[in-house]
Amino acid sequence: MTALSPLVGRLMQALRCLPGVGPRSAQRMAFHLLEKDRKGAQLLVDVLSEALEKVQRCTQCRTLSETPACPICSNSRRDRSLLCIVETPADIQAIEQTADYNGLYFVLMGRLSPLDGIGPREIGLDALTHRLRTESVREVILATNPTLEGEATAHYISELMHQAGIRVTRLAHGIPMGGELEFVDSSTLSHALNGRREM
Amino acid sequence: MTALSPLVGRLMQALRCLPGVGPRSAQRMAFHLLEKDRKGAQLLVDVLSEALEKVQRCTQCRTLSETPACPICSNSRRDRSLLCIVETPADIQAIEQTADYNGLYFVLMGRLSPLDGIGPREIGLDALTHRLRTESVREVILATNPTLEGEATAHYISELMHQAGIRVTRLAHGIPMGGELEFVDSSTLSHALNGRREM
Numbered sequence: 142m143t144a145l146s147p148l149v150g151r152l153m154q155a156l157r158c159l160p161g162v163g164p165r166s167a168q169r170m171a172f173h174l175l176e177k178d179r180k181g182a183q184l185l186v187d188v189l190s191e192a193l194e195k196v197q198r199c200t201q202c203r204t205l206s207e208t209p210a211c212p213i214c215s216n217s218r219r220d221r222s223l224l225c226i227v228e229t230p231a232d233i234q235a236i237e238q239t240a241d242y243n244g245l246y247f248v249l250m251g252r253l254s255p256l257d258g259i260g261p262r263e264i265g266l267d268a269l270t271h272r273l274r275t276e277s278v279r280e281v282i283l284a285t286n287p288t289l290e291g292e293a294t295a296h297y298i299s300e301l302m303h304q305a306g307i308r309v310t311r312l313a314h315g316i317p318m319g320g321e322l323e324f325v326d327s328s329t330l331s332h333a334l335n336g337r338r339e340m
Numbered sequence: 341m342t343a344l345s346p347l348v349g350r351l352m353q354a355l356r357c358l359p360g361v362g363p364r365s366a367q368r369m370a371f372h373l374l375e376k377d378r379k380g381a382q383l384l385v386d387v388l389s390e391a392l393e394k395v396q397r398c399t400q401c402r403t404l405s406e407t408p409a410c411p412i413c414s415n416s417r418r419d420r421s422l423l424c425i426v427e428t429p430a431d432i433q434a435i436e437q438t439a440d441y442n443g444l445y446f447v448l449m450g451r452l453s454p455l456d457g458i459g460p461r462e463i464g465l466d467a468l469t470h471r472l473r474t475e476s477v478r479e480v481i482l483a484t485n486p487t488l489e490g491e492a493t494a495h496y497i498s499e500l501m502h503q504a505g506i507r508v509t510r511l512a513h514g515i516p517m518g519g520e521l522e523f524v525d526s527s528t529l530s531h532a533l534n535g536r537r538e539m
Contacts, residue, residue, distance in 0.1 A: 145433065148391050148406040155387040158380025159358075160372045166360065168430055173359045174388065175395050175404050176429075176449060181357025186389045188354040189373065192347050193381055196374050205374050207347040230375075231367055234344065250375060 149175065201272070203248045203265050204230045213237075213246060220244045222279035226269075226298060228252050228286055236284065244282075247272070252285060253294040264294070266301065273305055280308045287314055348374070400471070402447045402464050403429045412436075412445060419443045421478035425468075425497060427451050427485055435483065443481075446471070451484060452493040463493070465500065472504055479507045486513055 149171055156167040174182040198204065199211035206212075213219060213233070223244025227233055233246050249264035261267070273281075281302050285291035295311055302309035315333035316325050325333070348370055355366040373381035397403065398410035405411075412418060412432070422443025426432055432445050448463040460466070472480075480501050484490035494510055501508035514532035515524050524532070 145429075146395060146403075146405045146407070146410060148387075148395055149404050149429075152387050152391045152395075155380070155384045158373070158377050158384055159369050161365065161368070168433070169360070170358050171391075172404065172429055174357070175391060178357050179392060181354070182388060182392055185354045185357055186385055186392065188347075188350050189381060190385045190389075192351045192370075192374060193378060193385065196345060196347055196351075204345075205348050205371065206345045208345070211345060230344070230348075230371055234367070 198250075199248075202246045203250055203268070204233060204246065218243075222277060223282065224273075224278045224280070225282040225284050227284045228291065228294075232284060249285070249294065252288075252290045253297055254290050261297070266298065269298075270301060270305070273302075273307060278307060280310060283309060283311045397449075398447075401445045402449055402467070403432060403445065417442075421476060422481065423472075423477045423479070424481040424483050426483045427490065427493075431483060448484070448493065451487075451489045452496055453489050460496070465497070468497075469500060469504070472501075472506060477506060479509060482508060482510045 152171045152175070153164070153167040156162055156170050157164070162170070174185075192207075195207045196205050197207075197209075199206040199214055200209050201214040202211060204211050204213075208215070220243050223242075224247055225236065225242060225244055226247045226249065227236070228249050228251060230248060233248065236242050236246075247265070247269055251259055251264050253259060253261070253264060272278075281298070283295040283298060285295045285298075299309045299311075313336060314329065315336055316322065316329065322330070351370045351374075352363070352366040355361055355369050356363070361369070373384075391406075394406045395404050396406075396408075398405040398413055399408050400413040401410060403410050403412075407414070419442050422441075423446055424435065424441060424443055425446045425448065426435070427448050427450065429447060432447065435441050435445075446464070446468055450458055450463050452458060452460070452463060471477075480497070482494040482497060484494045484497075498508045498510075512535060513528065514535055515521065515528065521529070
């Protein structure tokens, strides 16, 4: 790679830490940042460095936050008797956008995956049980993803909740709104059948 | 967006300066950097900030370089009588990888695009003519992309070269090696026919 300025080569390498960025995108990004958008690049340096310094996990729900308690946990108008358990901060975003939920969250920051060494401790279940013991939560809503690992995680947590005598629910699975029946996969359809409701 | 730490939101916004990164990738990247790879993120901050400070254009060929003359221009073993004209630094990379070229380069950092206000000056053609007047270049190889604008740029430069009495060539266009005839588009095929050679 003598053709390239070594520093530009190092920049390409550094950009590969971004998810989904291979050698070619990294090259395109490096040239773009240095040639077309130095202002944007400088802003990225500044904001990323500030975020690395200030953003930690919320001490209550484990989402990413620059304050010890995140905006939702510190909002006194949220219903503290409802706790929704999600895998990532992005899931909080998605649920907040429905404007249908006014409780609190707990972020696993992952899912149970014993083969990768991710057990109950790694997804914060000790913090969760401690929290449930000290706070008066009426209902826990499991909103992990409907994947194999997400389902296993939901089952594991529901066992914990049953032991603690707390009501536990799971988001409904079924045909997505606007979806067409013929294009729905059979696993979703079978969930929709089994979960059918009186009308 | 009260759900999100404002700083995390600003980081997502800043990441959108990267080419091809929309709101969802930016979100995924921000969470990944802050949650999974802080070391990589810190390295990115350091290298990008160093690159912004040090990387400029090579004074001779206009590619990105942290030294006034890039590694190729300052390499005394390169053939100074050959000059290959490319659109971007990435094209230099591609040609260097063939190991078939030992001349110098000139990087347009774009292509003629009058509607976008990109004229001969913006792609450095005044620097190019100046360079050809002061150095003894025997042949100019046009390696702009075979797009409408790349072709127009090649034609424009070939006119300049003819006026200056310098030999000018264009990369051959035709069927890519390993390509199958039936899948080659007709414009490429017509180039391949017109450019056929005795064997």
